[in-house]
Amino acid sequence: MGGGIVAGKIAFVTGAGSGIGRAVCQVLAREGAKVIAADQNGIAAQETQGLLSNVWINDHISVTVDVSMAESVNMAISDVIKHYSRPPSVVVNSAGITRDNFLLKMDEKWFQKVIDVNLKGTFLVVQTAVKAMIDAKISEGSIINIASIVGKTGNIGQCNYSASKAGVEAFTKTAAKEFGQFGIRCNAVVPGFIRSPMTDAVPEKVLQKIIPFIAVRRMGKPEEVAEVIAFLASDRSSYINGASIEVTGG
Numbered sequence: 709m710g711g712g713i714v715a716g717k718i719a720f721v722t723g724a725g726s727g728i729g730r731a732v733c734q735v736l737a738r739e740g741a742k743v744i745a746a747d748q749n750g751i752a753a754q755e756t757q758g759l760l761s762n763v764w765i766n767d768h769i770s771v772t773v774d775v776s777m778a779e780s781v782n783m784a785i786s787d788v789i790k791h792y793s794r795p796p797s798v799v800v801n802s803a804g805i806t807r808d809n810f811l812l813k814m815d816e817k818w819f820q821k822v823i824d825v826n827l828k829g830t831f832l833v834v835q836t837a838v839k840a841m842i843d844a845k846i847s848e849g850s851i852i853n854i855a856s857i858v859g860k861t862g863n864i865g866q867c868n869y870s871a872s873k874a875g876v877e878a879f880t881k882t883a884a885k886e887f888g889q890f891g892i893r894c895n896a897v898v899p900g901f902i903r904s905p906m907t908d909a910v911p912e913k914v915l916q917k918i919i920p921f922i923a924v925r926r927m928g929k930p931e932e933v934a935e936v937i938a939f940l941a942s943d944r945s946s947y948i949n950g951a952s953i954e955v956t957g958g
């Protein structure tokens with residue numbers, strides 16, 4: 709088998725059909741993992757799978773999953789276990805949505821939807837995957853959740869999203885405390901403004917106003933978040949647990 713910092717590991721990545729999740733799949737595959745590209749958009753997940761290449765490994769799959777539905781998450785993890793005869797030891801929660809509006813105009817359904825995907829979805833995937841890891845006696849696992857800098861700073865128009873992402877950080881710290889005894893680490897990455905289909909929805913005029921406040925004077929690339937996630941997935945970060953790592957350009 710070839711090298712790579714996550715060689716031989718099985719990695720389950722949600723939100724894999726786009727943006728950061730897709731870049732995570734590519735970096736993990738380059739670093740020797742077998743990757744499950746999971747997304748609600750099954751066609752996009754398949755496209756990601758098609759992009760994955762590694763000279764030594766060609767055992768990547770894609771699955772369709774709605775992370776906000778327990779049954780769907782259960783089926784996805786079962787499919788993974790059927791395919792590889794063991795559960796993933798790396799889990800990356802990149803599925804996420806925005807439904808922006810000013811707080812006073814925020815629709816209750818939009819508030820709930822964002823919490824259901826970003827926060828409850830992370831919970832469902834972590835609970836299901838970690839149960840399977842413990843059952844399979846996997847002794848080294850790594851979970852990486854994607855929060856957001858707006859979960860720390862707040863952001864006009866994003867009361868639902870910012871609250872969901874603050875929740876993801878607190879959830880991550882609790883998971884780290886509960887799972888440390890099983891050798892399963894849980895960390896969050898906290899991206900700033902990253903170019904992806906999610907931020908493509910923000911008018912360029914608004915983005916240009918944000919850039920002067922970023923120390924490096926540019927938005928980030930999905931790969932720049934993915935490289936940090938690959939490090940957290942690997943044994944090189946074996947003593948990092950319960951951390952929130954900002955990837956914001958300062």
Ligand SMILES: NC(=O)c1ccc[n+]([C@@H]2O[C@H](COP(=O)([O-])OP(=O)(O)OC[C@H]3O[C@@H](n4cnc5c(N)ncnc54)[C@H](O)[C@@H]3O)[C@@H](O)[C@H]2O)c1
Nearest residue numbers: 723725726727728748774775803804856899901902904906
């Ligand atoms: N782009 C940024 O600037 C930025 C900043 C901070 C945090 N984040 C977070 O990073 C993660 C990835 O963001 P992105 O920029 O790649 O967004 P994106 O919109 O490009 O990709 C998100 C993916 O999640 C999938 N998805 C949505 N709902 C789902 C569900 N219920 N079940 C399964 N999959 C679902 C979508 O189909 C899509 O492929 C998100 O959690 C986002 O909140 C992004």
